[in-house]
Amino acid sequence: MLFSETAYAKINLALHVRRRREDSYHELETLFAFAKDGDLLTAEPADTLSLSITGPFAEGLEADDSNLVLRAAKALQVASGTRQGATIKLDKRLPVAAGIGGGSADAAAALRLLTRLWEVAIPDAMMHEIAIDLGADIPACLQSQTVFGSGVGEKLTALIVHDIAGTPILLVNPLKPCPTGPVFKAWDRVDWGALEVQDWRHARNDLEAPAIGLVPEIAEVIAQLQVQPGVTFVRMSGSGATCFALFDSLDQRDGAAQAISATRPDWWLLPTVLR
Structure with missing residues (x-):
């Protein structure tokens, strides 16, 4: 059975940089929103994990253990204790390193996709920690809904911003x-x-x-x-x-x-x- 998941394009409606921290990261305040379109991931059951990348922005991307999609998949395997694998395909439709999520959105989509494919139940707090370990934007991309982000972007506060959806x-x-x-x-x-x-x-x-x-x-x-x-x-x-x-x-x-x-x-x- 083939499962699919959209890696929704991330939009920073606003982004305030407050200070540079001693660890070289920056304290941010941002309003995340997400478009209904983005990259597309598909997956089907397999004995091992594999990734292939196609699409207009696939050139130069490595489908190896350095790719955030596979890193997310392996982190989910460990957290859930599953031994299941997956054949994952990434249709790379968004430009790379373009300020709209890119690899972060792909990793978040992989977590959502494989949770369904493997039928594993991961508590929200644990999934949030998996996302943080993978990258600062990934917790927001995991939710893919309008949310306020602080810290390095990983501290999320749910909110209602009127007249955003469908704009x-x-x-x-x-x-x-x-x-x-x-x-x-x-x-x-x-x-x-x-x-x-x-x-x-x-x-x-x-x-x-x-x-x-x-x-x-x-x-x-x-x-x-x-x-x-x-x-x-x-x-x-x-x-x-x-x-x-x-x-x-x-x-x-x-x-x-x-x-x-x-x-x-x-x-x-x-x-x-x-x-």
Whole structure:
């Protein structure tokens, strides 16, 4: 029997960097949201664990023990005590290292997928610990719902943000490398204040300026999104280079996608909605 699970694209509606910690990580405050689309994982029962990767962004990805999907699978095996295996396939539809979850979303989707495939019962607290051990964004990606994140992003607080679900959103990436490490290194180390969740439209992404310094094309993406008819909000997600725009209607979102694609066919676009 074949099981499938979407690795939903992660969106940082706001991202405040508060300080750099002694362990070199950064204290963050962020509002996570998720699109209804993303990478796709499938799995079927097998005696051992294996992973294959296809899709438009599969090139350069290793399907070995360094891959977060297999690391998540093995961590779940240990936690559940199961000896079951799985043949896992990852259809890599989202750009890599693009500020929208990527490997973190894939690992979280693998945990959800294999829990169903293997029919194992893992307490929520234990699953959260598995996710934290794999990566800071993975607990949020495991839930894949709107949530406030603090600490390094792993401390999650459930909340209700009105009028988010179903909002038309357009993701745009100029397909320029924007690695997380250099972006954080270029952060100005100024604490510009706390994130007020219910006022997130007037909040910030403190990594936007350093990311633009490294990848100037991000500014062009933002500028193109801001002038589209029906746009209500524009910001960069995570550490970049993906930017997003929210729209009043699906038709206006699709019109913006067509207009931008016509002028910049070299950019990656994903018209979708928030979950």
